[in-house]
Amino acid sequence: MTYNAPPPPSGPVGGTPPPNNLVWAILTTIFCCLPLGVVSIVYAAQVNGKFAAGDLAGAQESSRKAKQWAIWSAVTAIVLTVIYIIVIVVIASSGDSTSSTGF
Template structure:
């Protein structure tokens, strides 16, 4: 007798065929990659808003791609999220240091200029 489904399993009425299953021949190569969402959010809030937003968008797509069976795409999105978060943090830190240096240079120029001017 030919069964349309496994006779040891109850029939899956109402579910789409293949719902929740991996595509034929696809298997998860390991655990889902880290989406780096925490780093993306910290970069957005503390360092560099535009690059942090890109990192958040990339990191939120990791789980969606993994669930769809696009394991290579999920890994690439995770790597991209990490890259954008790192660049945002580096730019934010370097920018902050430059702002502090420029502030002290201008403060020194102003103090030096006011010390050499005569009030007579």
């Protein structure tokens, strides 16, 4: 009597895994906002495991959240950069007005 083990689950039959967005998560962690990017990496790392376990809905949800957190990280970086530039311009312009009066 031989026993053939069933093959490991490979997600839904004929399905492809949703994008894990890991590249975007890593890039936004490095170049944008570290805390939000780390959350994105965590969700991106869950996608393939959930898909392999046959949890397509969970894999899609993790994919969506990884993308969402990566976008939030990029937007946060853009907003903070704009605020930083505005502050620098205001400081530079206020410095010019004091130097022209001689005080």
